[in-house]
Amino acid sequence: MSSTYNARSAAAYEHFMRRWSRQLSPRFVEFAGISDGECILDVGCGTGSLTRVLLDSADVKSIAAVDLADIYLESARQAIRDPRVGFKTGDATSLPFADKSFDRAFAMLVLHFVPDAKKAVSEMRRVVRSGGVVAATVWDCLGGMPAQRLFWDAAATLGIASDNVLRDFYFRPMTRPNEMRAAWSEAGLKSVEQSSITIRFEYENFSDYWFPIAAGEAALGKFALSLAPEQRAALEAAVRNVYLGGEPDGPRSFATTAWACKGIV
Numbered sequence: 001m002s003s004t005y006n007a008r009s010a011a012a013y014e015h016f017m018r019r020w021s022r023q024l025s026p027r028f029v030e031f032a033g034i035s036d037g038e039c040i041l042d043v044g045c046g047t048g049s050l051t052r053v054l055l056d057s058a059d060v061k062s063i064a065a066v067d068l069a070d071i072y073l074e075s076a077r078q079a080i081r082d083p084r085v086g087f088k089t090g091d092a093t094s095l096p097f098a099d100k101s102f103d104r105a106f107a108m109l110v111l112h113f114v115p116d117a118k119k120a121v122s123e124m125r126r127v128v129r130s131g132g133v134v135a136a137t138v139w140d141c142l143g144g145m146p147a148q149r150l151f152w153d154a155a156a157t158l159g160i161a162s163d164n165v166l167r168d169f170y171f172r173p174m175t176r177p178n179e180m181r182a183a184w185s186e187a188g189l190k191s192v193e194q195s196s197i198t199i200r201f202e203y204e205n206f207s208d209y210w211f212p213i214a215a216g217e218a219a220l221g222k223f224a225l226s227l228a229p230e231q232r233a234a235l236e237a238a239v240r241n242v243y244l245g246g247e248p249d250g251p252r253s254f255a256t257t258a259w260a261c262k263g264i265v
């Protein structure tokens with residue numbers, strides 16, 4: 001298996017993650033760098049939030065954007081109609097490109113879904129020319145992401161999530177402190193730099209939080225849809241309780257940090 005990600009609906013993805021990846025994209029590009037005339041690779045492009053920011057950040061020559069999820073690629077193709085951008089189905093652990101095809105490779109919020117994440121890093125290195133840059137971000141979430149712990153902690157307390165399901169959420173590849181730095185060095189990348197970027201997951205109210213989960217998006221939605229109706233109702237009630245925290249329904253804001261790492265081929 002080359003991914004633990006569950007893509008079901010591009011519209012639900014917009015709600016679930018894209019609004020956060022839109023915040024993260026410009027900060028990640030600032031960290032990784034970009035220059036006019038470059039050939040860029042966007043690995044795990046999803047619905048194209050980073051692709052859009054890459055286009056806006058420099059007068060690039062081309063962007064190849066790959067993802068495993070055709071429904072996301074289709075939405076990205078509709079949203080970004082630029083002759084310099086080519087969207088393609090592809091696996092991060094077996095990139096469909098020749099050696100040294102790119103000046104810079106980016107992977108935003110992808111590697112923590114790739115069980116063999118080190119293979120994905122070595123693939124990014126393979127397809128970038130000597131002197132080019134390989135950069136990625138993953139959530140800094142050893143033990144779980146703040147906004148999603150509401151969900152998984154409630155599921156664990158209700159006794160409806162197996163250890164395997166919980167482990168997949170709480171312990172993901174590349175999320176340990178310095179794990180990215182070590183993987184970049186092990187892949188032979190030079191001048192490796194690791195940093196942190198903090199953004200905020202902000203919700204209007206509980207429905208805003210629950211909508212993509214009810215739509216079956218990502219691991220949370222997949223898990224929720226796998227439950228019997230009465231279990232799903234119990235989980236929703238428990239998560240709502242935690243979200244409300246004794247206060248009326250309304251906005252909540254979860255500061256969330258990503259690791260960012262880059263190195264030179």
Ligand SMILES: C[S@@+](CC[C@H](N)C(=O)[O-])C[C@H]1O[C@@H](n2cnc3c(N)ncnc32)[C@H](O)[C@@H]1O
Pocket residue numbers: 002003004005007017018021043044045046047048049050066067068069072090091092093107108109110113114
């Ligand atoms: C959280 S989304 C991030 C998408 C986009 N980079 C963004 O930040 O909006 C994770 C993406 O990684 C893709 N993905 C997961 N494993 C992959 C793999 N092995 N190869 C290519 N794409 C993968 C998923 O399909 C999904 O689109």
